[in-house]
Amino acid sequence: MKLFKWCIASIALLGSIQSFALDAEHVLWEKIPVHISLSLNEEQLIRFPQAISIVDNEAGEQIAILKMQDALYLKAKEAFNNKRLLVQLMPQGEVIILSLSADKTINASKPIEILIAGNDESKPNDQESKPNLDINAITLTRFAIQSIYAPERLLVIPEGIARTPMQTHRQITLIYGASIEARPLISWHGGEFYVTAIELKNQLNKEVVIDPRHMIGNWQTATFYPTNTLAARGKADTSTVLLVSDRPFNEAIASSREFVR
Secondary structure (H helix, E strand, C coil), rough: CCCCCCCCCCCCCCCCCCCCCCCCCEEEECCCEEEEEEEEEEEEEEEEEEEEEEECCHHHEEEEEECCEEEEEECCCCEEEEEEEEEEEEECEEEEEEEEEECCCCCCCCCCCEEECCHHCCCCCCCCCCCCCCCCCHHHHEEEEHHHHCCHHHCCCCEHHHEEECCCCEEEECCCCEEEEEEEEEEECCCCCEEEEEEEEECCCCECCCHHHHHCCCCCCEEEECCCCCCCCCCCCCEEEEEECCHHHHHHHCCCCCCCC
8 A cells, every 4th residue: 555645835826816617517528529508698618628729610700709828708699509619729739629509598607628538549659658757746736736826827738737527526525524615626637647626615613724644535645725724614715735646536535545654
């Protein structure tokens, strides 16, 4: 059984703080068109794992499109059905097909996160192909914190790191014997590791200090930002824990572990 290692770290970030929407709908791209229903005159946010370019737009003037690096803001001007929008991951990457429909009866929906399934066939098949040795638990954790809190204009996604589905509930039990609300936010895969950001909020009427050794699951490291001390219930303050694992999040949290002392 692997030794459970943990750290409590404060990582310096540049610029102002920005957080991702917590209630995004995750959609996995599996080579078939992604169907998206739009409200009339209501913006729909769609995020992608990396910067994108628009290849083709069948909806034409029926839809307003604002593209910002790895995101699209779509607003339907009139009703239409099954119009394709082709988006390519940069540079010269996967082409994703969105099938758009708009109707006045459709209510505005939450943001959509497009995720890309791993594709080993796309990797070069030669002896010189090697994993990115710069990606480790520390660099992956630092990237995750910067991705959540740093301004988007300062964010650079390193080669070899990509979004991955968490395949879990919006709220989970993460701490043994503690009334802590834990909400998985986002997960990335890089090299041999996965990193998942979890928002933590205290449900007790007293301050709580979280001991990483009381966490459910099998984790390589646990890094708290900005702190592992949670204010009493009713306070607006929350904290985030970045959990690094050697397997996808849903598998890691379901794995039992033992401590080696």
